[in-house]
Amino acid sequence: xxxxxxxxxxxTKAFPGTLALQDVDFEVHAGAVxxxxxxxxxxxxxxxxxxxxxxxxxxxxxxxxxxxxRFDSIRDAxxxxxxxxxxxxxxxxxxxxxxxxxxxxxIAKAGIHIDRAAQTRRTTELIGRLEHDIDPSALVGDLMIGxxxxxxxxxxxxxxxxxxxxDEPTSALxxxxxxxxxxxxxxxxxxxVAIIYxxxxxxxxxxxxxxxxxxxxxRLAATAARENVTIPWIIEKMxxxxxxxxxxxxxxxxxxxxxxxxxxxxxxxxxxxxxxxxSVSFRPGEITAIYGLLGAGRTELFESLYGLRPNAxxxxxxxxxxxxxxxxxxxxxxxxxxxxxDRQRDGLVQNLSVGGNLGLASLRxxxxxxxxxxxxxxxxxxxIIKQLHIKTASADAPITSLSGxxxxxxxxxxxxxxxxxxLLLDEPSRxxxxxxxxxxxxxxxxxxxxxxxIVYTTSDLKETHAVADRILVMAYGRITADxxxxxxxxxxxxxxxxxxxxxxxx
Amino acid sequence: xxxxxxxxAPRANGNASALLLLLKLRTFxxxxxxxxxxxxxxxxxxxxxxxxxxxxxxxxxxxLAIGMTYVILTGGIDLSVGSIVGLTGMVAGGLLAHGLQLxxxxxIVYPNVLxxxxxxxxxxxxxxAINGLLVTKLGVAPFIATLGTLYVARGAxxxxxxxxxxxxxxxxxxxGNQGYPIIGSGNVLGIPVSIIILxxxxxxxxxxAQRTPFGRKVYAVGGNERAAALSGxxxxxxxxxxxxxxxxxAAVVGLIVSSQLVASHPASGETFELNAIAAAVLGGTSLSGxxxxxxxxxxxxxxxxxxxxxxxxxxxxxxxQMVIKGLVIIAAVVLDQLQRRLAANTRQ
Numbered sequence: 001x002x003x004x005x006x007x008x009x010x011x012t013k014a015f016p017g018t019l020a021l022q023d024v025d026f027e028v029h030a031g032a033v034x035x036x037x038x039x040x041x042x043x044x045x046x047x048x049x050x051x052x053x054x055x056x057x058x059x060x061x062x063x064x065x066x067x068x069x070r071f072d073s074i075r076d077a078x079x080x081x082x083x084x085x086x087x088x089x090x091x092x093x094x095x096x097x098x099x100x101x102x103x104x105x106x107i108a109k110a111g112i113h114i115d116r117a118a119q120t121r122r123t124t125e126l127i128g129r130l131e132h133d134i135d136p137s138a139l140v141g142d143l144m145i146g147x148x149x150x151x152x153x154x155x156x157x158x159x160x161x162x163x164x165x166x167d168e169p170t171s172a173l174x175x176x177x178x179x180x181x182x183x184x185x186x187x188x189x190x191x192x193v194a195i196i197y198x199x200x201x202x203x204x205x206x207x208x209x210x211x212x213x214x215x216x217x218x219r220l221a222a223t224a225a226r227e228n229v230t231i232p233w234i235i236e237k238m239x240x241x242x243x244x245x246x247x248x249x250x251x252x253x254x255x256x257x258x259x260x261x262x263x264x265x266x267x268x269x270x271x272x273x274x275x276x277x278x279s280v281s282f283r284p285g286e287i288t289a290i291y292g293l294l295g296a297g298r299t300e301l302f303e304s305l306y307g308l309r310p311n312a313x314x315x316x317x318x319x320x321x322x323x324x325x326x327x328x329x330x331x332x333x334x335x336x337x338x339x340x341x342d343r344q345r346d347g348l349v350q351n352l353s354v355g356g357n358l359g360l361a362s363l364r365x366x367x368x369x370x371x372x373x374x375x376x377x378x379x380x381x382x383x384i385i386k387q388l389h390i391k392t393a394s395a396d397a398p399i400t401s402l403s404g405x406x407x408x409x410x411x412x413x414x415x416x417x418x419x420x421x422x423l424l425l426d427e428p429s430r431x432x433x434x435x436x437x438x439x440x441x442x443x444x445x446x447x448x449x450x451x452x453x454i455v456y457t458t459s460d461l462k463e464t465h466a467v468a469d470r471i472l473v474m475a476y477g478r479i480t481a482d483x484x485x486x487x488x489x490x491x492x493x494x495x496x497x498x499x500x501x502x503x504x505x506x
Numbered sequence: 507x508x509x510x511x512x513x514x515a516p517r518a519n520g521n522a523s524a525l526l527l528l529l530k531l532r533t534f535x536x537x538x539x540x541x542x543x544x545x546x547x548x549x550x551x552x553x554x555x556x557x558x559x560x561x562x563x564x565x566x567x568x569x570l571a572i573g574m575t576y577v578i579l580t581g582g583i584d585l586s587v588g589s590i591v592g593l594t595g596m597v598a599g600g601l602l603a604h605g606l607q608l609x610x611x612x613x614i615v616y617p618n619v620l621x622x623x624x625x626x627x628x629x630x631x632x633x634x635a636i637n638g639l640l641v642t643k644l645g646v647a648p649f650i651a652t653l654g655t656l657y658v659a660r661g662a663x664x665x666x667x668x669x670x671x672x673x674x675x676x677x678x679x680x681x682g683n684q685g686y687p688i689i690g691s692g693n694v695l696g697i698p699v700s701i702i703i704l705x706x707x708x709x710x711x712x713x714x715a716q717r718t719p720f721g722r723k724v725y726a727v728g729g730n731e732r733a734a735a736l737s738g739x740x741x742x743x744x745x746x747x748x749x750x751x752x753x754x755x756a757a758v759v760g761l762i763v764s765s766q767l768v769a770s771h772p773a774s775g776e777t778f779e780l781n782a783i784a785a786a787v788l789g790g791t792s793l794s795g796x797x798x799x800x801x802x803x804x805x806x807x808x809x810x811x812x813x814x815x816x817x818x819x820x821x822x823x824x825x826x827q828m829v830i831k832g833l834v835i836i837a838a839v840v841l842d843q844l845q846r847r848l849a850a851n852t853r854q
Contacts, residue, residue: 308736332738346736349729351796352722360726361737363719371717414737 002210005030005194006051006082006163011060013046020046021057024220026213028163033185033195035205038215039238039460044198047215048165051196052084053077075104083156084165089148091155093141098123100140101155126154130184146177153184157193164188165196170204171294174272175500182208200293200459202231203498216240235490239461248442250285250469251449257281258453259305259336259422264314266297266304268477274300275312276477282422284453287444289468289485291458293497297477298457299341302424306338307331318422332361335421339411341430341457347411348399355381355395357410362417384413388443405436412443423447425456429463441467461490475499522848529845533789533805533838540809544816551819558698562766564811565704566759568804570778571785572711573634573755575803576748578786579715581728581795582641582648584749587756587782589659590633591775594626594760596663599672599770601625602683616681623689627757633659634753638746652749656779663772673769690766700762707755712800724748728795784831785810788838809834 006028013021021043028034038044049055051062053071062069064080071077074084091100098119107115107122123136132150140148149169156164166185170178185195185208199205205212212229214221214237222237260281268274275297282288292298304312307328316323318334326334340346348357358381359366366376381395388409392402399407408428415423425444429437444467448454458464464471464485471488473481473496481488481496528535544551570587577584605616617625633655640651677684692699715721726734727744735741759778764770789806791798813834817827 306736327740328735329738329740338736340733340736345730346732349726349733349796351729352725356722356725360722360734360739363722367719371713372719372722418738 002029002032004028006062006064008047008051008057008062009060011047011050011057011062013043013050013055014058019218021050021218024060024215024218026051026220027211027223028194028196029211030162030194031189031192032210033189033197033208034211034213035209036196036198036213036215037200037202037205037234037238038221039462042215042238043218044215045167046218048084048167048196048198051077051163052082052165078156078159078161081160081162082165083159083161083163084167085149085152085156085169086167089145089152091140091148091151093139096137096139097127097134097143097151097154098136100151101126101158103155105159122158123154126157127151129157129187130154131187144177146173146180149173149177149181150184161193163194163196165198167198168200168294169197170199170201178204201498202234202494205234206231214238231494232491235461235494239490247466248445250287250445252285252451254283254286254469255451256283258284258319259455260315260317261305262315262317264301264304264312264316266300266309266312266477268297268300273477275304278314278477278479280472280479280482282453282455284421284451285448286469287448287454287456287467288470288472289456289458289464290472290474291461291464291493291497292474293459296474296497298474299426300477301474302338302426302455302457305331305424306336308338332418332420335419337361337415337418337420337423339415339423339425339428341426343407343411347414348407350400352399353396354385354390354392354399354402354410357399358384358395358413358417361414362419365417380417384417388413388416389439403432403436405432405439408432408436408440409443412440416447420452422453422455425454427458428456429458429460437463437466461493464488464493473497526845526848529841529848532841532845533802533809536834536838537805537809537812540812540816544812544819548816548819551816556815556819558701560811560815561701561704562698563815564807565698565700566762567778567781567785567810568704568807569707569755569759569762570782571789571803571807572707572800573748573752574779574782575786575789575791575798575800576711576715576724577648577752578783578791578793579724579728579795579798580745580748581731582745582748583652583783583793584634584637584752585649585652585779586633586637586655586659587752587759588775588778588780589656589663590630590753590756591760591763591778592772593633593659593663593666594630594757595764595770595774596666596672596772597629598622598626598686598761599675599764600666602675602677602686603672605681616683618683619677619685622683622686623761626761627754630753630755630757630760631750632753634750634756635746637753638749641749642742642745660772660776667772669772671769671771675764675768675770687765687768690762690764690768700766703758703762707758708800708804711751715800720744720747725796728797730796781810784835788835790842792842806838 004027008026011021011024012019024047026047036044046055050057053074053076069080071080101123102119107118109115120136127134130150130153134143134147134150140151143151169181173181188195197209206229210226213223214234216238262279264275264278265273266275278301290298300309303309305316307326318336321334323331323334349360359377363372366373366380368376385392385395390409390413391406399410402410428440444454468485471483471485471493472479473493475497480499481492550556574584574587601617601622605614607614637652637655640646641648675686677686689699694702715724723734723739723744726739727741731741760775763774785807786798786803787793788809789798789802791803810831813831814827817830
């Protein structure tokens with residue numbers, strides 16, 4: 001058993017209204033890959049932010065090589081030997097590799113004159129150590145994603161990181177780039193660096209992990225060394241046993257397919273296809289869940305269906321009418337609607353009221369002559385607020401005064417006012433609490449029972465079972481499983497979600 | 507006209523809410539304060555004649571600011587309006603003075619005043635459309651696109667006359683193009699035509715902004731462009747339309763200015779764009795888009811107008827006038843920030 005370089009004990013982190021972490025212990029072994037697993041919202045990111053100095057724990061102690069430590073900032077943690085590679089790369093595309101690596105801690109003579117030669121030398125060394133030959137003067141924006149990741153790692157190593165945190169490092173990488181990354185990780189291990197590795201890709205974790213820590217709902221669920229870990233064990237510890245929401249059976253029979261997708265393809269980054277010759281159809285009265293990992297192509301599928309991806313090829317037919325080439329506006333009018341994943345960025349207009357947001361997609365319905373008729377608008381808004389149980393003082397209240405779950409319902413309500421026939425919901429439960437989730441799911445069932453075709457994506461296994469009648473799994477831009485909900489086991493879903501296409505990508 | 511800011515009153519209590527109300531009404535209060543100040547300090551300030559003179563000055567800036575407010579509400583900016591004022595004035599002046607020369611037919615057509623007005627408005631609106639196309643279809647940043655058209659339009663204005671002025675635009679009876687000075691100097695029921703134009707434009711603009719689907723979409727585009735697009739709003743069309751509105755308003759001002767002077771000068775309208783932006787900002791329009799009211803902008807334009815004319819009447823030097831105007835704008839923005847923070851606090 002290798003040496004423990006860092007240990008956190010009894011870590012608790014409270015945010016207003018929630019406990020993100022409760023009494024979590026975490027040990028980090030030197031020269032090993034320490035894997036951290038958990039579902040979205042289990043507290044992984046919060047724990048990593050505490051380790052990297054981005055957040056401070058509410059309670060708990062941390063010791064590094066026997067000494068008690070605390071990190072006031074990410075700089076502070078970095079200077080004490082903890083480096084982090086964030087899931088979203090934090091590089092400036094307009095600066096060179098060297099400039100990025102030394103950003104904020106330039107090697108400077110007399111504090112003002114940057115010693116470029118010294119920086120370039122050090123960069124060449126670091127990149128060399130990672131067995132790459134990236135030009136130190138190349139602009140980061142010109143590099144491939146995999147190469148950018150190497151730059152991020154070099155940046156972390158530049159301060160002699162003894163602990164390196166990697167948050168979903170492979171989510172944006174192609175298969176061959178993943179191999180390179182694993183080689184680098186092997187070398188870092190041999191050099192005695194402790195790696196903390198976060199990922200959803202279980203096969204990957206089993207391959208490179210040495211020590212496993214599973215978080216569930218902000219608590220420590222289990223820890224184990226490699227030899228005692230199997231994929232079923234991880235899934236069991238990660239999910240627990242309790243149901244999220246009581247499932248309601250459909251009240252009506254699903255009809256014949258209303259939305260048909262044929263040979264849909266979409267180019268992705270590099271050589272990979274974001275959507276790879278995908279064919280599927282959806283039926284009214286049925287709720288379909290699309291499960292998959294980050295980057296599996298779920299959002300790309302929805303955006304292609306909704307006309308947001310002009311370079312998508314293939315056929316999309318709604319009720320037999322071909323939609324290819326139609327604008328978002330026309331697709332909406334034919335009855336297809338997308339409820340986007342990021343409601344702050346894509347769903348809501350912050351400066352409009354609750355009612356302003358609700359009505360935005362269906363202004364035509366209550367426009368008389370040139371103007372918006374309050375008399376026609378108000379009853380429709382009232383009705384939808386009541387139907388979805390949106391908790392708001394009134395339709396005139398600012399949208400920012402609502403809770404996350406109610407904001408999500410506003411986004412759904414906005415879609416419903418357009419009287420859609422097919423509703424695509426991208427991660428409808430993201431960032432809302434368990435009670436609001438139950439209500440959103442219940443709303444989805446109500447709508448399906450009214451004859452709508454409902455399709456939603458999720459990266460939460462429990463949520464696939466919570467409401468769906470049919471479960472599709474996507475991986476690498478393909479559909480790798482298409483199951484009735486009652487015959488879909490967790491293990492089958494997880495395995496399907498990591499299935500690689502047989503042909504090599506590179 | 508209503509208050510100077512856009513958000514509906516959040517529930518709050520006690521002193522904070524009183525302070526918040528004061529801050530929300532700040533531009534209106536500022537207008538009352540400067541008016542009272544000059545009423546006491548400047549002789550002859552309070553008179554119907556003076557009120558009309560000030561209003562005529564304000565009308566020019568306020569009309570530009572109406573168009574500007576639409577553009578800023580979408581998160582854009584239009585620097586070209588001053589040049590459009592110059593160019594459309596020159597187009598009108600040229601048509602009145604020298605007619606439309608058609609060398610191929612060997613004739614000169616003299617359009618009547620209504621036709622001249624229509625052509626000038628069309629030119630202004632077309633330049634606005636070019637701005638909009640540059641911003642949307644070619645993805646040029648609004649600041650740069652309209653900076654470009656600022657130069658192009660000004661150059662075109664100078665080219666039309668080789669840099670000289672078209673003067674004495676009264677028209678000739680035998681050419682049937684008389685009556686142009688009415689726009690700038692005429693009265694209807696004792697009210698100057700330019701002020702009537704302002705009132706009509708302001709009412710229409712406020713109505714369109716608040717009560718029509720187009721207005722709602724303008725606010726949505728400025729508040730969250732992606733969310734608007736995903737809701738089926740054709741963002742490009744909205745943006746092109748607001749630049750066309752701004753160009754149209756600038757053309758109206760071009761006509762009023764050249765008509766008032768009975769002459770059109772290619773340099774007319776220089777720096778007008780800055781005054782228009784100042785009026786919008788003073789009236790509570792947020793430069794990041796999505797927040798602002800036409801009513802606020804009009805009040806903002808009056809604050810600037812009363813301030814300049816009052817200072818002139820008091821005999822304050824032109825140099826000090828600029829300093830004071832600048833300070834007032836900065837103060838307005840600082841108060842706006844204060845109000846927003848206070849509103850955010852009271853809501854919690």
